[in-house]
């Protein structure tokens with residue numbers, strides 16, 4: 051065991067695999083013993099093989115800030131790379147958050163802390179972002195503009211005791227915001243009138259409970275992070291909305307289908 055202990059002592063995160071082997075050999079531990087120790091630890095899932103090259107490419111400050119996130123990601127995914135793969139995906143995912151207020155601020159904050167390349171946008175145009183997060187009510191003209199942009203987007207709103215996260219729209223293959231409006235109109239013919247009244251009218255001050263805002267922002271950020279990680283959670287907001295009603299505080303999921311009358315083409319593709 052003394053040879054094994056000597057190898058384990060070398061595993062402090064400062065050496066890659068070949069450096070561990072050569073350092074062990076210098077200390078008199080045969081290569082086959084060192085290899086065996088690494089294999090046993092890797093098979094038990096306790097060895098984190100963080101690519102040294104990737105680690106070196108991340109600025110020290112960002113690395114320090116992301117350490118808790120990486121540790122959580124590594125535990126969650128059990129991929130044994132210290133969260134390196136997830137971090138690479140997240141830092142390569144650009145997200146534009148549009149809308150004003152505490153929910154938009156909070157979503158952008160949480161995404162930045164989670165390692166995503168996040169920026170705030172005044173409008174829903176989003177430049178070259180991989181995903182747009184649209185906080186607040188979207189008017190019919192904004193919905194039309196989103197169809198034109200053809201970029202993945204997530205709708206988020208929180209006001210007057212109800213928070214809604216979703217749908218996550220992958221245009222042409224999942225239900226879009228217009229699909230939802232058409233479905234609402236089918237159930238309630240007065241819906242377009244309500245929609246027209248909502249457009250361009252912001253309550254002053256907007257009614258929103260701070261706890262509701264925080265819960266909705268956290269749920270929205272979780273969906274975006276899952277989108278970046280390609281994790282199943284993001285699916286919950288695809289063809290669906292996650293809704294939170296205060297003061298019950300129970301999330302519920304509502305399903306939506308692509309609407310056959312919508313010009314987004316998702317219904318034909320389904």
Ligand SMILES: [Zn+2]
Pocket residue numbers: 225226227228229230308309312313314315316
């Ligand atoms: Zn549609």
